[in-house]
Amino acid sequence: MPIGSGLSAQIGVAQEVTPGTPTTSGMRFFEFNSETHELKKTVVEGKGLHAGGQYDRAARRAYVKRDVNGGFDLNVANKGFGLLLQNMLGSFSATAVQIGVTGAYKQVHAPGSLQGKTMTVQKGVPQTNGTVIPITYTGVKFSDWEISCKEGEIATLKLTVDAWDELNPNTSPAGPALATASYPVASEFHFAQANLLLGGTATTTSGVTSVASGVNIASVTNCSIKQSNPFKADRYFYGSNGRKAEQIENATHALTGQLDVEFVTQAAVYDLFTSDAAVALEVSFVGPSIGASNYTLDIIIPNIHFDGETPKIGGPDVLSMTMPFTGLDDQVNNPIQITYISTDTAV
Numbered sequence: 576m577p578i579g580s581g582l583s584a585q586i587g588v589a590q591e592v593t594p595g596t597p598t599t600s601g602m603r604f605f606e607f608n609s610e611t612h613e614l615k616k617t618v619v620e621g622k623g624l625h626a627g628g629q630y631d632r633a634a635r636r637a638y639v640k641r642d643v644n645g646g647f648d649l650n651v652a653n654k655g656f657g658l659l660l661q662n663m664l665g666s667f668s669a670t671a672v673q674i675g676v677t678g679a680y681k682q683v684h685a686p687g688s689l690q691g692k693t694m695t696v697q698k699g700v701p702q703t704n705g706t707v708i709p710i711t712y713t714g715v716k717f718s719d720w721e722i723s724c725k726e727g728e729i730a731t732l733k734l735t736v737d738a739w740d741e742l743n744p745n746t747s748p749a750g751p752a753l754a755t756a757s758y759p760v761a762s763e764f765h766f767a768q769a770n771l772l773l774g775g776t777a778t779t780t781s782g783v784t785s786v787a788s789g790v791n792i793a794s795v796t797n798c799s800i801k802q803s804n805p806f807k808a809d810r811y812f813y814g815s816n817g818r819k820a821e822q823i824e825n826a827t828h829a830l831t832g833q834l835d836v837e838f839v840t841q842a843a844v845y846d847l848f849t850s851d852a853a854v855a856l857e858v859s860f861v862g863p864s865i866g867a868s869n870y871t872l873d874i875i876i877p878n879i880h881f882d883g884e885t886p887k888i889g890g891p892d893v894l895s896m897t898m899p900f901t902g903l904d905d906q907v908n909n910p911i912q913i914t915y916i917s918t919d920t921a922v
Contacts, residue, residue, distance in 0.1 A: 587756060595713050605758075646735040679917070690824070709752060712736070722801075729764070801829075831900065832899070836896055853880060858874045
C-alpha cells in the first residue's frame, strides 16, 4: 500500500493528440522536487437588492470560468528529457539519431512553433490513508523555463505551466485514472560535469549550430538560462463552458540568463559588458560514457549581450560580479539550441 505522504507522489507528462483532450498514453514520469499546479476559479455573485435582504443569495452564485497555473521543479537527468525539451522550445521535428554503432543517441532541439502542441500533466496526490488521487491538467504549455546550476550542486530545471483545466475522478467530465509510474535508471547532470565557453565563431549547417574556438571561462560559480514563451492565455468564448481555448504565442520570446563570476581578468567578462559586444555562449554538461560518446546536455546561444555591472570593492574578499545577459536572434544561427545525448532511442 502506498505511503500516505509526499513519498508516494508522482508526476507524469504526455503529449496530447488533440489539444485539451487528456491522455495518459505514452506518459513519461519524472522524479521531481516540488510542484505548484493549482486551479483558479472565477466566481461571481449576483447583488440584486431584495426587500429585507441582508445577505447574498446562494442561488445567485455562478462559476463562470476556470484557469490553471503553477509548475514543477526537477533535477536534470541524463535520460528521458526529450519530451520536455520539445515543449520548452517547440522543437517537434527533433529526432533521436544514433551516433555510429554505439548505444548513444543525439537529439538536437532548436526553436519552433508551439501552435497546436499541448500536454497532459498528471500528478498523483497521496492522501494520508495511502490512496493516491490523480489530478490531471489538460491543454498544458510551458510559459517559462529555467535551467541553472550553482557551484557544488545538481543542474535543475524549473518549469512554469499554463493549462486549460483541472480534472479528478469526481469532476464532470471525470479525469483519467492514475497512470502507473515507471522511471528510467538515470543519473543527474551536476557542477563537476559543467564547462562554459564564451566567444568563438558560431556557424549553422543543415539546421545545426556549432561554435568553434570558444574560450573557457573558469571563474564561473553559477549559470542560469531562462526563456519566456509569451501566450495569449485568456481566450474564453461563448459556448466554452468557462474553459479556455488554446494559448497562442503573441509576442517575441524572451531569452535571458545570468553568470556569477569572480573578477579574474578584465577581459573575461567585464569588457564584454562595457562594450556591449555580442558573444557566443556555450554551456555543456558531460556525464558518464556511452561507448565512445557521453551523456551530454549542451546549450548554445550564439548571440548574447551582457547587462552586468562594474566590479565593486566591498571589503577584503575576492571580487565577484553578477552578470545578467540577453540572448538575441542573429538571423543566421539558431537563437538557442539544446543538444541532448543519451541512450533514449526516441525523443
